[in-house]
Amino acid sequence: xxxxxxxxxxxxxxxxxxxxxxxxxxxxxxxxxxxxxxxxxxxxxxxxxxxxxxxxxxxxxxxxxxxxxxxxxxxxxxxxxxxxxxxxxxxxxxxxxxxxxxxxxxxxxxxxxxxxxxxxxxxxxxxxxxxxxxxxxxxxxxxxxxxxxxxxxxxxxxxxxxxxxxxxxxxxxxxxxxxxxxxxxxxxxxxxxxxxxxxxxxxxxxxxxxxxxxxxxxxxxxxxxxxxxxxxxxxxxxxxxxxxxxxx
Amino acid sequence: xxxxxxxxxxxxxxxxxxxxxxxxxxxxxxxxxxxxxxxxxxxxxxxxxxxxxxxxxxxxxxxxxxxxxxxxxxxxxxxxxxxxxxxxxxxxxxxxx
Numbered sequence: 409x410x411x412x413x414x415x416x417x418x419x420x421x422x423x424x425x426x427x428x429x430x431x432x433x434x435x436x437x438x439x440x441x442x443x444x445x446x447x448x449x450x451x452x453x454x455x456x457x458x459x460x461x462x463x464x465x466x467x468x469x470x471x472x473x474x475x476x477x478x479x480x481x482x483x484x485x486x487x488x489x490x491x492x493x494x495x496x497x498x499x500x501x502x503x504x505x506x507x508x509x510x511x512x513x514x515x516x517x518x519x520x521x522x523x524x525x526x527x528x529x530x531x532x533x534x535x536x537x538x539x540x541x542x543x544x545x546x547x548x549x550x551x552x553x554x555x556x557x558x559x560x561x562x563x564x565x566x567x568x569x570x571x572x573x574x575x576x577x578x579x580x581x582x583x584x585x586x587x588x589x590x591x592x593x594x595x596x597x598x599x600x601x602x603x604x605x606x607x608x609x610x611x612x613x614x615x616x617x618x619x620x621x622x623x624x625x626x627x628x629x630x631x632x633x634x635x636x637x638x639x640x641x642x643x644x645x646x647x648x649x650x651x652x653x654x655x656x
Numbered sequence: 657x658x659x660x661x662x663x664x665x666x667x668x669x670x671x672x673x674x675x676x677x678x679x680x681x682x683x684x685x686x687x688x689x690x691x692x693x694x695x696x697x698x699x700x701x702x703x704x705x706x707x708x709x710x711x712x713x714x715x716x717x718x719x720x721x722x723x724x725x726x727x728x729x730x731x732x733x734x735x736x737x738x739x740x741x742x743x744x745x746x747x748x749x750x751x752x753x
Binding site for chain 1: 682683684685686687702704707711712713714715716717718719720721727728729730731732733736739740
């Protein structure tokens with residue numbers, strides 16, 4: 409009997425998507441305080457555990473980090489990046505550019521199998537459907553799919569089955585970039601095109617935004633196309649803040 | 657003298673299990689919930705809380721854009737299947753009864 413009711417509800421939700429959307433909206437509105445409490449508790453626990461770390465572990469960590477800093481400084485060879493970051497942080501602190509709305513991420517893709525991201529801004533903050541989700545004004549993550557009063561759900565471009573148009577490499581070759589889930593993409597280009605590791609794929613609608621970076625090439629085959637695997641440079645499983653495009 | 661009511665203990669255990677499952681749905685990677693729903697199905701009779709967890713996962717994280725020909729209840733379907741399969745296993749395997 410209960411199985412029958414369950415199947416009936418699932419059929420109702422499938423054939424009348426608006427019913428499911430109402431349920432989804434209600435669930436999200438109810439869940440936002442839970443997620444927020446979880447975020448607060450998580451940061452609180454991190455602080456408590458930091459008190460119990462041994463001195464030796466801290467010294468070891470310090471040595472590692474010092475070495476890492478020296479390595480990074482050598483790699484940078486200048487402070488342009490730091491200056492740029494400083495300008496961006498000041499802009500964020502004292503008046504964020506009008507183009508984006510800053511939002512806190514309350515649920516990330518590893519919790520969701522659908523490669524979706526949930527943010528703490530909704531229709532009351534003027535978030536609109538199809539607005540782009542970016543990180544650091546540079547990296548494009550996805551688009552807003554569903555907007556609730558105090559939260560929104562965004563779909564990442566890397567979600568499985570998602571296909572987008574992009575320009576790849578220094579020659580801006582137009583390609584179709586396929587989402588593979590978890591921030592990964594794949595792309596096929598003709599074999600004679602020269603693409604290297606670290607080349608960027610930019611979004612065709614807004615070439616200022618980087619979609620992914622080339623990480624790996626599939627082993628050479630006899631086919632006339634070569635496949636490249638790309639990754640979004642943002643650590644999606646730990647991302648804390650994103651910016652959402654203002655749409656009028 | 658303290659007496660332990662077996663029925664109440666079992667009930668309390670089930671409520672605790674449900675609370676942990678709900679916690680997993682909200683804060684842990686999805687595969688934790690998937691495994692826990694199956695385990696719940698093996699431990700408890702008519703584990704319909706698993707189905708509720710599945711529907712909740714679809715409602716909280718799914719979108720219309722990732723629907724398969726309009727169907728978007730992937731975790732709900734998994735939960736229903738898990739409950740049916742575990743129910744079948746429990747009837748066939750003696751130590752799970």
